[in-house]
Amino acid sequence: xxxxxxxxxxxxxxxxxxxxxxxxxxxxxxxxxxxxxxxxxxxxxxxxxxxxxxxxxxxxxxxxxxxxxxxxxxxxxxxxxxxxxxxxxxxxxxxxxxxxxxxxxxxxxxxxxxxxxxxxxxxxxxxxxxxx
Amino acid sequence: xxxxxxxxxxxxxxxxxxxxxxxxxxxxxxxxxxxxxxxxxxxxxxxxxxxxxxxxxxxxxxxxxxxxxxxxxxxxxxxxxxxxxxxxxxxxxxxxxxxxxxxxxxxxxxxxxxxxxxxxxxxxxxxxxxxx
DNA sequence: GTATATGAGACAAAAATGATCTTTTGGGTT
DNA sequence: AACCCAAAAGATCATTTTTGTCTCATATAC
Numbered sequence: 390x391x392x393x394x395x396x397x398x399x400x401x402x403x404x405x406x407x408x409x410x411x412x413x414x415x416x417x418x419x420x421x422x423x424x425x426x427x428x429x430x431x432x433x434x435x436x437x438x439x440x441x442x443x444x445x446x447x448x449x450x451x452x453x454x455x456x457x458x459x460x461x462x463x464x465x466x467x468x469x470x471x472x473x474x475x476x477x478x479x480x481x482x483x484x485x486x487x488x489x490x491x492x493x494x495x496x497x498x499x500x501x502x503x504x505x506x507x508x509x510x511x512x513x514x515x516x517x518x519x520x521x
Numbered sequence: 522x523x524x525x526x527x528x529x530x531x532x533x534x535x536x537x538x539x540x541x542x543x544x545x546x547x548x549x550x551x552x553x554x555x556x557x558x559x560x561x562x563x564x565x566x567x568x569x570x571x572x573x574x575x576x577x578x579x580x581x582x583x584x585x586x587x588x589x590x591x592x593x594x595x596x597x598x599x600x601x602x603x604x605x606x607x608x609x610x611x612x613x614x615x616x617x618x619x620x621x622x623x624x625x626x627x628x629x630x631x632x633x634x635x636x637x638x639x640x641x642x643x644x645x646x647x648x649x650x651x652x653x
Numbered sequence: 654g655t656a657t658a659t660g661a662g663a664c665a666a667a668a669a670t671g672a673t674c675t676t677t678t679g680g681g682t683t
Numbered sequence: 684a685a686c687c688c689a690a691a692a693g694a695t696c697a698t699t700t701t702t703g704t705c706t707c708a709t710a711t712a713c
Contacts, residue, residue: 390524392611393670400628417690430672436691449680450688465631479524495651496532499597499642506638510631519627525701548658562703568660581711582657660709670699678691683684 392473398426399434399472400465400519406444407460407520414453434472441471460520466511476511478503524605530558531566531604532597532651538576539592539652546585566604573603592652598643608643610635 401424409415417435421428435454439446445457456463470476478500533556541547549567553560567586571578577589588595602608610632 390605391609392522394672395670397611404627427672429674432690433672433692439691446690447680448678448688448690451681452679452689454690465628473522475522477523479529495536495653496597499646503639503642506642507635510635510638514631519631521627526703527701550658559703561705564659565661565703571659578659579711580657580659580709582655583712584658584710586659654713656711656713658709658711661707662705663707664703664705666701666703668699668701671697673694673696675694676692678689680688680690682687 392469395434396469396473398424398431399438399468401426402431402435403438403443403456403463403468403516404519406454406456407463407516409455411459412455414447414451414455416453420454438468438471443467443471456516459517461515461517463516464512465514465516465519466508468516469511476504476508478507524601526558527562527566528601528605530556530563531570531600533558534563534567535570535575535588535595535600535648536651538586538588539595539648541587543591544587546579546583546587548585552586570600570603575599575603588648591649593647593649595648596644597646597648597651598640600648601643608636608640610639 402420405420405424406415417432418428420435421431435444435446438444439454442457443463444454446452446454466476479496482497482500482504534552537552537556538547549564550560552567553563556563567576567578570576571586574589575595576586578584578586598608611628614629614632614636
């Protein structure tokens with residue numbers, strides 16, 4: 390019913406990046422240490438964030454990670470969905486196969502309302518705000 | 522990030538009960554079959570619901586389950602929290618030990634807003650409405 | 654007493670979570 | 684070119700949670 394550690398860690402790491410000089414490359418090692426998460430795990434998480442275009446990475450000596458866009462233009466929702474998958478109150482809203490009763494299910498509209506509300510809140514918060 | 526099957530099943534079962542004549546005892550077997558969930562599992566789930574006072578049970582021949590209160594007075598939230606635990610966006614909001622940074626954490630207020638919104642929506646929906 | 658139904662608890666397979674380690678790839682530096 | 688540093692990719696593994704099942708105890712109607 391809540392965020393997993395992956396999500397929590399990703400958020401911590403991204404906020405740390407948002408606090409740095411824009412464009413400056415930061416070692417995953419440094420991030421992991423200061424936000425207090427296992428570095429190997431954070432490296433894995435940041436791999437995913439790179440693939441999805443939330444951060445840019447540079448290999449080799451002097452490499453590291455940096456935000457792909459200005460912190461003000463990255464929402465909390467983006468970060469969360471990148472690592473946790475889409476906001477979803479109940480699988481039946483996503484998977485059509487999960488419950489074949491979608492058509493006449495009275496709870497369905499409730500799930501949609503929940504998702505819309507949560508989505509809106511998370512959309513409205515940027516990394517820039519969180520880094521203050 | 523969403524409901525587990527336990528939650529989904531509990532809701533289906535409770536809605537089925539809400540559709541019956543108030544006070545009438547229904548076999549867990551009948552519920553399980555018509556809402557299409559494994560009976561052993563549903564029995565276990567209903568045990569918990571009984572313990573928490575959402576349904577009343579009667580043992581022995583002619584026994585079964587029935588809602589403990591009128592369907593209009595049982596909210597969707599109660600059902601969900603009974604089986605899934607409290608609505609919680611991120612563990613740090615619940616466990617104090619999870620992140621020791623609660624005091625200065627900028628994301629904390631966001632989690633609270635999310636929980637309040639979701640809680641409010643789920644509070645506002647009763648089994649009576651869902652059973653229509 | 655017997656048939657029937659839930660209560661409680663142990664048990665187990667499968668999936669998700671949380672993490673580590675190794676190997677590969679690509680850039681800088683010399 | 685040779686070499687080192689650092690990230691990417693992927694394999695592996697441990698732990699926890701989910702999703703059930705099964706057995707036995709207990710309560711009740713007849």
